[in-house]
Amino acid sequence: MANSPLTIPSFQAESIQVNSCTDLRALTYARTLHQLMTQVSDGHLPADKTLANYFRDHKKHGSKDRRVLRETLFGLFRWWGWLRKLPQQNNHCWPALLAVTAMLEQHPWQDLMQSWAQMADIRTDAQMHSPELLIASVFPHLGFSAKELLPDWFWQYCSCPNPEKLAASLSSRPPIWARAQGTDRDKLVQTLQQSGINAVACEWFADALSLGYKSVNFKQIPAYAEGKLEIQDLASQVIGQVCNPTPGQSWWDACAGAGGKSLQLSVLSRAKGQAVDLVASDIRPRALEELQKRAKRADLTNIQLAPWRSDALPVKAQAFDCVLVDTPCSCTGTWRRNPDMRWLDDAGTVADKPQLQLDILSRASHAVKPGGVLVYATCSLAQAENGDVVDRFLVTHPEFEAILSIHPFTGEEMTRITVWPYEADSDGMFVARMQRKKQS
Numbered sequence: 001m002a003n004s005p006l007t008i009p010s011f012q013a014e015s016i017q018v019n020s021c022t023d024l025r026a027l028t029y030a031r032t033l034h035q036l037m038t039q040v041s042d043g044h045l046p047a048d049k050t051l052a053n054y055f056r057d058h059k060k061h062g063s064k065d066r067r068v069l070r071e072t073l074f075g076l077f078r079w080w081g082w083l084r085k086l087p088q089q090n091n092h093c094w095p096a097l098l099a100v101t102a103m104l105e106q107h108p109w110q111d112l113m114q115s116w117a118q119m120a121d122i123r124t125d126a127q128m129h130s131p132e133l134l135i136a137s138v139f140p141h142l143g144f145s146a147k148e149l150l151p152d153w154f155w156q157y158c159s160c161p162n163p164e165k166l167a168a169s170l171s172s173r174p175p176i177w178a179r180a181q182g183t184d185r186d187k188l189v190q191t192l193q194q195s196g197i198n199a200v201a202c203e204w205f206a207d208a209l210s211l212g213y214k215s216v217n218f219k220q221i222p223a224y225a226e227g228k229l230e231i232q233d234l235a236s237q238v239i240g241q242v243c244n245p246t247p248g249q250s251w252w253d254a255c256a257g258a259g260g261k262s263l264q265l266s267v268l269s270r271a272k273g274q275a276v277d278l279v280a281s282d283i284r285p286r287a288l289e290e291l292q293k294r295a296k297r298a299d300l301t302n303i304q305l306a307p308w309r310s311d312a313l314p315v316k317a318q319a320f321d322c323v324l325v326d327t328p329c330s331c332t333g334t335w336r337r338n339p340d341m342r343w344l345d346d347a348g349t350v351a352d353k354p355q356l357q358l359d360i361l362s363r364a365s366h367a368v369k370p371g372g373v374l375v376y377a378t379c380s381l382a383q384a385e386n387g388d389v390v391d392r393f394l395v396t397h398p399e400f401e402a403i404l405s406i407h408p409f410t411g412e413e414m415t416r417i418t419v420w421p422y423e424a425d426s427d428g429m430f431v432a433r434m435q436r437k438k439q440s
């Protein structure tokens with residue numbers, strides 16, 4: 001298992017002795033999870049897509065089956081940095097991985113956990129003082145550290161002031177963050193709570209709220225259908241807050257994607273009296289189509305589309321007060337939501353991005369007016385994609401200078417803000433603001 005981060009141990013379900021109906025269910029789950037994990041590993045496919053394909057082809061599964069398979073699969077990836085160290089004891093390694101995952105994740109299906117543990121002949125009486133102490137008590141002869149929960153290559157690119165805390169946070173369940181759009185946030189929270197959703201007002205931003213850690217069927221929420229509730233991670237919301245749009249400004253969202261930040265910029269400025277004039281661009285037509293749907297749902301009519309069709313600017317040069325460039329990146333800041341990607345990706349995921357990011361940022365900068373602001377953002381935690389790109393841009397574009405922003409979670413003034421996931425229970429993000437010098 002040491003040669004590859006995603007080498008899946010073999011498992012022959014036929015050789016496992018079954019003594020009860022619970023054991024049979026546990027064995028069936030184990031076989032299916034082994035199949036799914038192997039498909040992810042061999043096909044190098046995202047776990048969520050692999051799981052969606054499986055459920056599409058196996059409609060017999062009810063809600064409980066789906067929950068057990070989904071949460072166990074993602075739990076395996078969350079703790080894989082430790083699990084892959086477990087000894088391969090003939091055919092017992094795979095049930096051991098499942099039992100330990102259930103313990104670390106504190107899954108409610110204790111009967112399945114006991115069956116898996118019995119198959120693997122491991123103890124299950126360890127107390128959850130902390131994940132590290134729990135797994136160490138089950139396998140006392142093995143050493144475990146928080147940093148092992150992320151691949152070795154990642155630490156070559158990430159300079160975090162608290163790496164152990166970062167690793168622990170990226171291996172915890174992410175909450176669902178949202179924004180209130182065109183409605184009172186506190187009243188919306190109350191309405192959601194009455195519907196049985198664990199909604200809580202966010203202390204950081206006046207329009208932000210948490211919907212807890214359980215999956216939610218948004219199609220059944222009227223506020224979502226009416227555009228009054230928009231799903232957006234808190235770290236992503238930091239970008240809009242740092243942009244701080246004001247009425248009368250002209251904005252260009254140069255890499256808009258499905259439009260989460262475009263909508264946020266519009267709503268934030270509308271709350272101050274009038275939505276900004278905003279143009280959204282992307283190279284993906286489907287993403288812009290989704291943006292249009294979301295804008296219509298939220299009754300935002302101020303957003304125009306200008307797709308990238310070539311390397312040439314899809315907008316006029318020096319025509320905007322502010323330009324947001326949220327570039328494609330390694331997405332290491334979102335590993336909490338996509339734990340499989342930390343093991344599917346390699347160092348090249350980071351290494352091949354900075355030049356592209358600098359190129360996009362440089363081209364987009366031509367749209368900024370004299371005295372206007374250029375905002376660079378990523379959902380990466382790698383210095384090579386963040387501060388290093390800003391440094392290279394400022395060296396090659398002396399007409400721009402870095403300007404200060406306030407980190408919303410620490411209150412510090414800085415020219416480069418990194419949002420670490422452990423600061424406010426969010427994803428990871430980076431944002432920096434620069435200003436084109438006024439012509440003399």
